[in-house]
Amino acid sequence: MTMLQHNYQSVCAQLADAEQRAGRPAGSVRLVAVSKTFPAADIREVYMAGQRDFGENYIQEWFSKTEELADLPDIVWHVIGQVQSNKTRIVAQRAHWVHTVDKLKTAQRLSAQRPPEMPPLQVCIEVNIAGEVNKHGVPPEEAVALACEVAKLPNLTVRGLMCVAEAAADEEELRRQFERMQALLDELQAAGVAADVLSMGMSADMPLAVACGATHVRIGSAIFGRRDYG
Template structure:
């Protein structure tokens, strides 16, 4: 077993422990292995250990990886970075999930460019739950309205919500942000949407996110190691 595969197995153990501590059903948390900045060869290693869902931020880098890894069956690509208008076609044609919808215009482009032979693109509304000016996402009070508008598009399926919690917040504040997301998901459901996904929690705050209702956690450095953005 390689070091990456050992890291991956360790993360699975941590997720199982978080599920048990939160009295969640075993296997209820879906792991998205965040592979941004890491080579396709690293994805192959983690894929060989059993992982199928991978998250990417940078569209051009990710698109090259889809070419390199086209031989791997069952790979599920999650776009967890912003999608610029000139990159929507790539995402529409090759991604399975996009977690970062915060503008109706972006969603409309993705729907229009989604090939007819493909199933609807799974979409999450990104919520700026911390209110930080530098972060993307809609304000919490606008999330339901945007989700309802996106749900009317023919080639997207609103699955739920995504957030990036405040990095330096203490546990009480993180819990407040995650529980707000849980409440927003209930509001989506009350509005008639078949939404069941809360994409939240990363390497540092995953156990708390699971305790607060996360269904999908996005783990990168704990699997692949420290990133070099140079």
């Protein structure tokens, strides 16, 4: 077993422990391995250990990886970075999930550019849950309205909501933010959107996110190591 595979197995064990402690069914939380800035060879190693869902932030870098890993037919690509207007076609043609929709225009472009022979693109509305000026996402009070508009578009399926919790927050504040996300998902369901996803929780706050209802956690450094952004 390689070091990356060892890291991956350790994260899987931590996730299973978090599910158990939260009284959640085993396997109810989906692990998205965040592979941004790491080479395709690293993704292949973790894939060989059993992982299928991978998250990428940088569209051009990710596109190259889809080419290198085209022989892995059941790999599932999650776009978890901002999608600029000139990159929507690539995303619409190659992604399975987009977690970062925060503008109706972006959703409209993704819908229009999704190939008709492909299943609907699964999307989450990104919520700026802490109101941080340096983060993307819609304000919490606008999230449900945007999700309802996006849900009307063909070729997309609104699966739920995504957030990046405040990095400097203490546990009490993190819990408040995660619980607000759960409340927003409840509102979205009450509005008639069959959403079931809360994409929240990363390497540092994963157990708390699971305790607060996360269905997808996005784990990068605990699997792949620290990133060197050059």
